[in-house]
Amino acid sequence: MKNSVNRDLPEDVMKDLNYKPFETTEIGHPEIQRVAPKVHVSTGDDKVVTSIKQVIKDTLKDGMTISFHHHFRNGDFVFNTVMREIIDAGYKDLTLAPSSLTGVMNDMVIEAIKAGTITNITSSGMRGSLGDFVSHGGLKNPVIFRSHGNRARAIEHGDIKIDVAFLGVPNADALGNANGMEGDAVFGSLGYALMDAQYADKVVLLTDNIVSYPNTPASIKQTQVDYVVKVDKVGDPDKIGSGATRFTKDPKELKIASTVNDVIVNSPYFKDGFSFQTGSGGAALAVTRYLRQAMIDNKIKASFALGGITKPTTDLLKEGLIDKVMDVQDFDKGAADSMHTSANQQEIDASWYADPDNKGAMVDQLDVVILSALEIDTKFNVNVMSGSDGVIRGAIGGHQDAATAKLTIISAPLVRGRIATVVPDVTTIVTPGDSVDVLVTEYGIAINPKRKDLQEALGNLPGVPVYKIEDLQKLAEQKVGKPKPLEFTDRTVAMIEYRDGSIIDTVKEVKD
């Protein structure tokens, strides 16, 4: 069975998991029935407990689905604390459905898989030892990878039915009103966790900081919470986000960033009230600085910046160059602090941010987005999931979701060391070429042939050579040579969903 981006999908797995092949980036106007969680009625007087072991015993059964958020990133203590108890209690056949998995969780997940505690995983991504383990066939059932918007969609549909959500927060009152902004281990927006709080049957908050009632602003509300567990420490503040964001000095990244800026400024979307989203990589941060100057020079202000937020973006908010920051997560301390102090930095949940099955998501209103790529092919398809050796080492994040912007720019070096970034066919398709408009490399740009308007607007910029993407691919191959094709077995180790829940590609077990 092939899908519309020409990927062969395994019939047996597709049938077993009741999946449809990816057809189109168009979502249309279907009618959707959302699900609702079970509510165990209480006045809320006895929510505070000290034993996570007892909470697990009271709420969890074999075969259930458990969830976590990844807002603490590599400073997370909650995941390992809870999973330790779950493994030791001998639970089996659980589905792990976190918003994503960070490096600090890897060893525990592998242990839980080996113990039979976890037999299914759905996540935005995975890296390091866990990606390696799964790519070598360590988990029997395929991992389901979903974008942040698609996870929200899947939860609302009931495709992911969370039985128990274990959510770490830097503060909560005795009833469960909580936010991500005050306490020792602050991370700012609780965007991804808000889905779990709203839709899980049982919501367990873990915090090292119980504050007086009622706690405001309440991102998670007492109406959603079953337990408040007091723990010693929820996270290590130094590892939650990078401290001060460093501005790249890499000439290649600067060249790419200034070209991205040229593309934006000369596009039809660069006008007063435009909106944009950038990532957290070196080039993306540099773009923000170039864009700042261009906005000042042209007397243009942005109506909003969206997505994962960094300090360079909140600096623009402070300067009055952006009206609103719509914040689903904060990548550094500066951005997290800014959410606390600025009324114009709005916390948004993953559904509001990017869920396609919505009465309008923010990504649908987005003008310009700058995204990265491990690989991009001559059909403009992008891989952000598997590395050059075919091993899982990435995350979809909001890539597919934000790519629905009116101008989607992929910024990537032509080659990284000996590995070409622009290739004939990407190893794994995550974001379809139909939603990608311009590729920016240090050598020049390539414009999706479907965008005649952009060909016209960007075709003759001084200092910005325009290539056919096929020519950029050949240029890359000339430099690095032709790689030997990767070898995989027939076994499917991961399914890549498109944001509508159809299957855009799969990842196979690597042959070593």
Place this chain on the structure above:
Amino acid sequence: MEIKETAVAGTLESSDIQIMISKAATGIQIDLQSDVEKQFGDQIRNVITTTLNALDVTAAKVKAVDKGALDCVIKARTIAAVQRASQTTDQPAWEVL
């Protein structure tokens, strides 16, 4: 060229390759570590062997630690290592360049 002593050329920086050449009784043995072994391992070994052949090295032990070097870098580091190992750095093998 005859390998007379162990010599090294190149660094462990990304996009470089470090080549260490030492004496061997007969034949060429290459021990390669590379981040891109799967895709380019054969090609890297091929460039090293071809370069050694062009320098008339028939017996050598090569330890190569590759960090994604391009062919031209692999060739240059191999030549430098051979000339150091054969104590011929004062007589560059221009024809091989």
